[in-house]
Ligand SMILES: Nc1ncnc2c1ncn2[C@@H]1O[C@H](COP(=O)(O)OP(=O)(O)OP(=O)(O)O)[C@@H](O)[C@H]1O
């Protein structure tokens with residue numbers, strides 16, 4: 029990578045004899061939004077705290093702008109205030125007895141800047157998050173979203189090179205969370221901020237990130253750009269954490285050119301699978317599972333016939349306004365797909381499922 033602002037090398041962490049991080053490695057480019065994603069307890073916050081200097085790694089190194097700020101071997105450990113990183117915690121950690129402006133000024137007061145400089149930079153930070161008008165209000169009396177923006181302004185006010193955000197939107201209701209997600213993205217792009225973002229929400233990760241590191245049990249499962257993780261997951265864990273998947277057991281049949289015919293175990297026929305470049309076709313007779321994201325299956329009212337089409341019958345419809353989720357009987361499987369809104373009235377109808385051939389992936393049984 030051209031210019032990495034942060035690099036984590038071989039970071040491991042144990043609390044007592046409980047290992048919570050194992051050999052974590054990644055590097056982040058300037059201006060990038062890099063997200064640590066994963067289920068509760070996988071080690072996201074611990075990784076973030078090690079980067080910030082709030083926690084010491086048991087092994088490994090943290091490098092900031094080419095400078096080692098932590099190394100267990102070399103016994104280097106720069107304190108948090110010398111790493112120049114802003115941090116927003118999940119709980120906002122707003123100071124209760126202060127106004128909005130006093131809250132935002134706090135990190136500068138600690139750094140003993142002059143009053144005039146502080147006043148100017150506080151207003152600039154409040155302008156960024158659109159809270160100038162609320163500067164003199166009591167911080168705890170603001171709404172959740174406004175308090176979140178105070179926390180963001182407080183982290184931005186001393187112009188950190190890197191902003192560390194630990195589930196910053198998780199305390200907000202859905203509408204506000206989506207709005208803040210959008211505002212954060214706009215602000216990040218406008219200021220060219222480097223963000224390390226922690227979340228367990230896959231939609232948030234997919235929409236905000238330049239790259240995602242998906243973690244599980246203290247290890248990084250896969251790092252990549254969002255659509256790479258979504259469309260080409262390396263493990264079933266990654267695939268299933270990021271979204272829904274339809275899987276059908278099958279058996280590899282004869283090769284046809286560069287493709288293989290897969291006989292479906294549910295009695296619904298067969299599909300033609302073409303491996304992506306560099307991937308080999310398993311030996312004929314191999315038991316596998318074939319998978320596809322539900323949104324890559326189209327619903328057609330005409331009869332099956334073409335390649336990669338399966339005949340089915342709609343058993344249940346769940347209308348959701350922008351689409352209708354349909355449970356479709358295919359052979360002896362029940363497959364959930366996303367049909368158009370009009371599918372609301374198609375219960376008990378015979379239909380054809382058209383599977384996008386390039387969206388089919390093969391997995392061990
Ligand atoms: N100070 C500590 N002492 C002992 N164990 C800890 C400590 N901090 C974290 N852990 C453990 O380390 C593991 C990872 O915790 P961490 O807070 O990094 O998870 P997380 O991915 O941020 O989870 P969540 O999404 O719930 O916030 C957990 O099993 C947790 O119990």
Ligand SMILES: [Mg+2]
Nearest residue numbers: 072073074194
């Ligand atoms: Mg956490």
